[in-house]
Structures are given as C-alpha cells and as structure tokens.
Amino acid sequence: MTIDTALPDDTALPDATDLFDGPPRSGSDYAQLSRRIAAAGLLDRRPGYYVIRFLLVGALIAGTISTFVLLGDSPWQLLVAAAAAVVYGQVALLAHDVAHRQVFRTRRPAVITGRVLGNLGIGMSYGWWMDKHTRHHANPNHEGLDPDVEAGALVWTGEQASAARGLTRFVNRHQALLFFPLLTLAGIDLRRSSVRGLLGERGAMVRGRRLELCLLAAHAVGYLTALFLVLPPVLAIGFFVVHQALFGVYLGSIFAPNHKGMAMPEERLDFLRKQVITSRNVRGGSRTDGLLHVAMGGLNHQIEHHLFPSMPTPNVRRARPIVRSFCAEIGVPYHETSLVRSWAEALGQLRRASAPLRAERG
Template structure:
C-alpha cells in the first residue's frame, strides 16, 4: 500500500492550496477586525467574536498540517509557518509538536498517548475510578457534559501551552514564542477593553474562547474517542496500531473544509505528511487494502461519531460511581 501511495504522487506537497487558504483566512481575519472597529459599542460584536473563533481554528488546522511537514517540502518553511500561525492562534508550536508527536506514535495507548491522559475528562476507567467528590459527580455525567465543557477548552489550550513554555526543560524557540504569544494577547486584550464597555468586553472574549474551544474539541475528539484503548504492554504493528484506533468522518469536500482534513483520520495517521487535498483519494486505497487484510476500517457520520463519543465517555464515567448509589446498598447502610 505504501508503495502505491508513493507512486500515485499523493505524498507530493500542494503549497498553492495552502497559500490560497492562508490568504483567504487572512482576508477573513482582516474583515473581522474591520467589522470589530466599525461596529464599536454594539452587542453585534458577539458575532465578530464567534467569527474569530472559527477563523482562528482554521488557522490552527494549517499549523497542525505544517507540524507534519504537509504544507511545504522544506522542514524549515513548515516550522516557520506553523509557529507563526500557532502563535497567532495563541498556542505554543513547540508544546503542540511535542504533545502531538507522542500522540501519533502511540494513539490511544495507555501511558503513552497524552490525548487520553486525565484533564477534567477521564478517558479510561482507572482515571475515572480515582475521582472523588465533585470530580466524581462530574465524571459520572462527563459524556453529557462533554460539549458544555469544551467551552472552556480554548482557555485550557492557551494556559497549558503557555505554561509549557515556562517549564524548566529545553524548549525550541522558547523566547520567540513567549514574545509572540504575549504580544498577541497584549494586542487583543488592549483592543477589546479599549473599544468595548467592560461587560461587553468580557462577553466578547468569552464567546470567542467558547467557539474556539468547541470547534477545536469537536474536530479532534471524534477521531479516536470511543475507539479501542491499547494496553501499555500490547504489541501491535504500525498499520494495526494506526487503523484500529482511528475513526474517519464521512462526507465530501464540506467535511474536509469543516474539519481541516481531520475527517480522514485513518489516512492522516498512516501518512501524516500527506497534504489535505490528497487524503480523499488515499482513502480509497487504504480502505481496499484494509478490506483485503480483513482489518476493520471505521467510518461514521458526524452525528454518529459524536453519539459514540458521548456514550463512550458516559460508560467510562461509570467507574467513578459511588458503590452506595445502589438503592438497596444505601438502605442497608442507613440501617
């Protein structure tokens, strides 16, 4: 399969596509800024805030692809574009590279994949079982609370990535990123609080962060959540490891545009440097290869994938259940 993919030219970069994407998003960002200035003291500013959340997520998608060397042939050019766009979004490129590289190496593997580590949400039963008090109550309902909690994910991404830059460990481009991200937030906060009344300014930031967090979380979560969890000591070949833990989202060009190519998660994990425009064609080759090998290839609609995620998180959350939740046990405990 890898030979067929290489000979098909699907691994060839498509820089023109990404230049056009970046140009279009830059114009959209300029339009949003112009709208922000022209609207002034108006609650319609919340529409601008929502638009910014969407635009910044789209920039984050391209930064993600640049981190995989999928945008340009030159690694240096990819890093420059990736770091610039990630810092524009307010996320550390170095932090993302470290975290995401670990995820790709061992998707859904306990102790190796940072994306299934506990972070408010428990993705494995052992983490859920450790929760107590308020966190246990939240964990038991975490599937239903997943999307409401994503409203805080934008803030969480900003805090965690900036915090990583302050850790006492080697970080490539540490001071460049600290300066860029600090400047970004300085400009944004100054503009928002200078132009808008205090309450409206907080509402603007809240909407922008909420939309950004929901869009980012809703784009990445369906790819692996609810797929098999790999034990720490399991032995899997590369193909099985990537295919069995990944889920595609069905749909045409609209799905690729909405998810930044993440709808083709199986192909992305098998060929992470493949440009977004080629993933749909690679899907046909990969599906046929998996069919030949008898290897399960998972694809679901957008609605189905979110339903799977919610049910999975609720099932995991049962591990946090208080044993005395059982009415009969509770009755004997009181007597």
C-alpha cells in the same frame, strides 16, 4: 524506537516512517500500502493549494478584524465573535498542516510559520503542542503514552475514573453530560497548558522557549487591548466569552470525533494496525462532505492522516478508497461513520469509563 521529544528550532512533526521501530520492512503491510499511495501521486506536495488556502484564511482574518473595528459599540459584535472563533479554528488547522511538513519542504520555515500562526495568531504554544502531538501520533489512544487520553477533567477508562479525587471525581462521574459544556473551556485550557508546559520540565526541552513565551504574551496583550479599546467593558467581556467558548467547541468538534470511543490497545501492534484501529473517519452526505472536509481541515479522514501525516490535506480524500480497499484485503477493521454517530460513540466511551463512579451512588 524511543521518540526524541527535544524540539530544536528547526523541528517539525515526523512523517509516518519516523515513527517506526526502524525503517519499514519492504514486504510489510504498510510498505505495500505506501507503494500504492505513492504510485497514485498522493504524497506529492500541493503548493498551489496552500497558497490559495493561506490567502483565503488571511482574507478571513482581515475581514473579521475590519468588521470588528468598523462596528464598534454594537451588539452585532457577538456575531463577529462567533466568526472569529471559526477563523481561529482555521488558523489552528493551518498550523497543524505546517507542523506535519505538508506545506514546506524544510523545517525552519515550518517552525517560523508555525510560531506565527500558533503563538502569535491564536495564543497557543507551537513548541509545546508539537511535543504533545508527536507523542499522540506515535501511540494514539495508548494509555500512558498518548497525552490525549491522560486523565483530567475527562477520563477514558474505569481505572482512571476510580483514581479521581475531589471536584474532578464529581466531574468525571457526570462527564458524558458535561462534555459539551466542558468544550467551551477547551480553548482557554489549551492556552493555560501551553504556558504551563513551556514553564515546566518538558518545556525546558523546547528550544526557543523564551521567544514562544514572548509571542504568547504579545498575543494576549494585543487581543485584550483591542477588545477594551474598541468595545465598552461589558461588551468586551461578552465578546471574549462568546469567542473563546465557540473556539473551544469548534476545536473539540474537529479533534474529538476522530479517536474518542475507538480502541485503546494494550498489546504491541505494527504501525498500520496501530493507526487504523484507533482512528475513525467521519463522513458527510453527498452534499455536505465537501463542507465537512473544509470545516475539519481534512481531519475527518483521520485514518489516512495518521497513516500518512505529511500527505497534503487535499489528497487525503483521494487516498481514502485506496486505504479502505487495502484494509479490507488484509482484514483490518476500517471504521467510518457520520458526525452524529461519531459523537455518540465518543459519549458512549465517556459513560462506560465513568460507570464505576456512578455505581458508587447506587
């Protein structure tokens, strides 16, 4: 099946069955697992949860803006900038759930809400990200198909590293050491990629492109105007740097631990195996697991999310024992580790990928 990357106004990310080469076979492993998940009621919507979550995030936004305005010219604004980075991350996670049809039954309200949260709220194109994220879900960690493992400032295979040139080659050579510093630029790079994507060839397939560009411009103008109206220039620049750098680190901390360092298969796999062997769950301790779940928006249960993308966030924790038990039954590796270990595994892949470049230096 070829995924249609044209994104009409009423689009939303596909659920799992949309990513099959046709409908799932009734006796397939995935179909059997789906029946167990459905029987447990874990695919049912959770409107009450999302009402509360939207209200809480709205309260965080209002509180952050109010504190920013009331503090005025104060060095404490740098703490507000750090708090705003967390708020931006939570807004991004809400947009992610909206895109996966976890919140709304129909697509149009999902697109409207997604554009408000994404384009206007954090300055990242919802339509561009939808295209990118759909391709990621269809073929996670598949080189040439998953845009999240394309070569750039970071490379994921020795072949990608060997093809690098110029300054990029230097960055790739030292990418394991530079990984966390590079994350501070991730938020800015996503905004740049949003605009570039909308103006590029693939952007022509995003309906509502002009509206998205206008919303991005409105966010940028409103954000910068607020900074320089409330704060003196030096403090405004400091706020911007702290806010955007920590936002990038937070985004990286949410998304990078889930796939980086996992298998990058070349062979054709069925849907269940394709999703499970390329994904990693991140667990916390008995006292920190709930906090980790909130901080990562449920994406610490990445295996369950990739198997059932439209499953509401509060249900993925309950799905974990069912999925893990089923994978054990059929002999599919189910990888789960701590946050620290997940970073170590991701950095290990970066070191292995850059080894040919380091070997050149003797």
